[in-house]
Amino acid sequence: MASDLVAAVSLMLVFEGMLPFLSPEATRRALRILLTLDDRSLRVTGLVSMLSGVLLLYLAR
Numbered sequence: 001m002a003s004d005l006v007a008a009v010s011l012m013l014v015f016e017g018m019l020p021f022l023s024p025e026a027t028r029r030a031l032r033i034l035l036t037l038d039d040r041s042l043r044v045t046g047l048v049s050m051l052s053g054v055l056l057l058y059l060a061r
Helices: 002-022 024-036 039-060
Strands: none
Touching: 002 024
16 A cells, blocks of 8 residues: 555655646646735645546556
């Protein structure tokens, strides 16, 4: 189980590193937009992201 967790975290880091590597300017624009969002919007975005991840994990397993 620990190896699955390490693999999942590793893949997350790879995917999160792709946008800044491929397009630093797009990353800056996205971060500027995130800075303008209120707490509620960020929380909703985080919740949708987490639920999508759980659903994808369920479907993959």
